[in-house]
Amino acid sequence: MTTNNVPKATLQRYPVYLKALRRLQKNGVERIMSKELSSFVDIEPTTIRRDFSFLGNLGKQGYGYDVDKLIEIFNGQLGVNFDEKIILVGAGNLGRALMNYNKWDYVVGEIECAFDIDKTKCGTQFGVEVYSMDLLEEKIPKGCRIAILTISHNVQETVDRLVDCGITGIVDFTHQHFLAPKGVVIKSIDVVSSIQELVFMTNSLESKTKKQKSGK
Numbered sequence: 001m002t003t004n005n006v007p008k009a010t011l012q013r014y015p016v017y018l019k020a021l022r023r024l025q026k027n028g029v030e031r032i033m034s035k036e037l038s039s040f041v042d043i044e045p046t047t048i049r050r051d052f053s054f055l056g057n058l059g060k061q062g063y064g065y066d067v068d069k070l071i072e073i074f075n076g077q078l079g080v081n082f083d084e085k086i087i088l089v090g091a092g093n094l095g096r097a098l099m100n101y102n103k104w105d106y107v108v109g110e111i112e113c114a115f116d117i118d119k120t121k122c123g124t125q126f127g128v129e130v131y132s133m134d135l136l137e138e139k140i141p142k143g144c145r146i147a148i149l150t151i152s153h154n155v156q157e158t159v160d161r162l163v164d165c166g167i168t169g170i171v172d173f174t175h176q177h178f179l180a181p182k183g184v185v186i187k188s189i190d191v192v193s194s195i196q197e198l199v200f201m202t203n204s205l206e207s208k209t210k211k212q213k214s215g216k
């Protein structure tokens with residue numbers, strides 16, 4: 001299977017399924033019906049069945065899905081990796097909050113270590129070793145592809161260094177403009193633009209409701 005023909009909305013739901021399936025597997029569940037899975041993920045059974053139909057032949061209808069097999073498919077074919085070695089750059093307020101919430105082990109992997117220019121931030125924080133930025137090239141875990149960026153200065157220079165170290169995916173919280181070479185994927189997270197989006201959507205809904213009420 002390639003992910004090219006899978007709708008974006010479906011791809012976005014796969015990690016949700018995966019998380020639930022990993023939990024179920026941990027609790028010894030071997031098979032699950034879409035109706036049961038629905039109660040764990042809060043997604044309609046019909047949507048689940050449609051989403052899973054892109055994964056190929058998953059066995060006879062009515063017998064439920066094989067949990068191990070589904071996880072294997074997500075892991076292998078979709079390239080989802082539970083052991084992704086993630087680094088965090090910038091151990092300030094936001095960075096510390098993320099290190100404290102380093103419980104993604106059943107989903108993607110975990111923050112293996114962090115880096116900061118400020119040597120007073122170095123040491124162990126929430127069980128994560130924070131190294132001086134001077135040691136980036138030396139301490140970056142082997143095979144590490146993903147970096148979370150929660151820094152406040154020298155973003156472009158830092159991104160360049162990360163890319164030279166083999167980083168190909170950046171979760172960016174900085175809301176600063178920077179360039180990355182082709183082949184490096186950036187996922188920007190910005191609470192402010194999410195709120196703006198929500199305000200826009202809420203306003204549109206309100207004006208639609210008003211129009212409906214006034215019969216226009």
Ligand SMILES: NC(=O)c1ccc[n+]([C@@H]2O[C@H](COP(=O)([O-])OP(=O)(O)OC[C@H]3O[C@@H](n4cnc5c(N)ncnc54)[C@H](O)[C@@H]3O)[C@@H](O)[C@H]2O)c1
Pocket residue numbers: 089090091092093094095115116117118121133150151152153154155158172173174175189190191192
């Ligand atoms: N995306 C969002 O919704 C959102 C929300 C809050 C903050 N932010 C942004 O996230 C970033 C971090 O915010 P914060 O409140 O944690 O700031 P902070 O000042 O508490 O932490 C920043 C940390 O990064 C370190 N740092 C700065 N430049 C560095 C570099 N080039 N290399 C390595 N370490 C470096 C600092 O020493 C500090 O420890 C800021 O850019 C801020 O604007 C984004």
